[in-house]
Amino acid sequence: MSRRELDAAGVTDPDLRAAYTASKAINASHGRTYFLATRLLPIEDRPAVHALYGFARIADDIVDGRLPKAQQALELMALERDMWTGTHPVLKALADTVERYRIDPQLFADFLSSMRMDLHVKEYATFDDLAAYIYGSAGVIGLQMLPVLGTAGPRAEAEPYAAALGEAFQLTNFLRDVGEDLDRGRVYLPADELAVFGVDRNRLRWARRTGRPDQNVRRALAHLVARTYAIYRRAEPGIALLRPEARPCVSTAAELYRGILDEIVAADYAVLDRRAVVPTGQRILVALPRLGVAAGQNARAWARRLTSRPRLPRRASIGIPGRDSSAVNSHRRISLGE
Known part of the structure; x- marks a missing residue:
């Protein structure tokens, strides 16, 4: 740091x-x-x-x-x-x-609840069954980030979009890591969605071992990639609801993560024995144009702070379990039970 x-x-x-x-x-x-x-x-x-x-x-x-x-x-x-x-x-x-x-501290409890699911749940029958896991493992990440990013209007308006973007990121991870997850004994791709294309865990394992997904596996992955693209589109309007200084960061993350799907498609879905990644050069090309935008927005925001009334410290008591949060400000040490 x-x-x-x-x-x-x-x-x-x-x-x-x-x-x-x-x-x-x-x-x-x-x-x-x-x-x-x-x-x-x-x-x-x-x-x-x-x-x-x-x-x-x-x-x-x-x-x-x-x-x-x-x-x-x-x-x-x-x-x-x-x-x-x-x-x-x-x-x-x-x-x-x-x-x-x-x-909200509850968001972290919900996150750990999904992590515990990984210890005993090895597959999900439907997207509805997967929904609770995705909310705790990814939707709450978007909600945790919102207070940091800040919003241009009421935070509640941005929350569904933040959760949707977290869902899109998580589904992208599932598609990118399907082979590695198989090695851990897990399949996050809903069984009923795979079954429509005649795909099950054993068929995925064969593609993992041989590195040659058959047409059924390719079609199943193409279907799930298309569904994930649609979630990115659903989440995109939420970027405009963030405060301007945060928008370059989130739009860059969304474009880069969506780029993983592009790489999966470009590989003709032969990704069970390898991890699809956006090349470093492409990541830089995506980020560079936004660096100037972000720098200008941040400079204007800093100038506004210098000319406006001093803001109250951001930190405030929220009742974190097991901690006395009273009278805390951004320049005082917090006791963390050392």
Whole structure:
């Protein structure tokens, strides 16, 4: 985490600065597309996004790791227990972010509920069955981000679009990672949608082993890709509901993630034995034009802040379980149960 980002965010406590820096390292290492889009946010909001990503990554690594299921369940329980009072750097950054932006703590409980589903649910019969998992694993991510991104009008108007964009990102991940998920014993593509094309888990496994999806598998994947494109279109109007400084970031993330679908189509759906990725050069070409837009918007926003009345600190008490949040402001250290 750069000093400029932390200074702009008003993070002065050395422990919190280190915590946010650790979260940024996780984002930079594992979330290349997400991290690139984050560079388009106002500088003072970037630490919060890294904290949110870092927490989601820790939970995801628990359920995708090679530990026995019983140990994974224990680690998820410990993560939920320590979420607001733990000493892990990412948890410190998360607790600070949740208070700073007044994010609903229930969203994180819903997220962990979906992570627990990964320990015992191996497939989903229909999209309706998958809906609860997608909401907790992806829809809530969009809702967590909204207070950080800010909206041009009432937040409630933007919430359905934010959840839809999270859903589109998650379905894109399912299509990109279908082979890797098979290796973990999971199929996130609804069984009834696959069955229409004569595809089941065994047929997907054969395509994974041989690297040669047959026509049935290609048609099934094409159908699910088309459905995911439609969700991106449904989510797109929500970008205009965000505050102007946040729009370049979200539009870039949406275009880059949608680009993964383009790569799947370009590969003729032969992606079960490899991961479809947007080439680095293309990611840069998408992001570069928006960098200038973001810089101009951020400069104008900064000028408005300098000439307007001082704003109240963003952090406020929201009743995080297990924490005394009273009288906290953006320059005071928060006790996290060390």
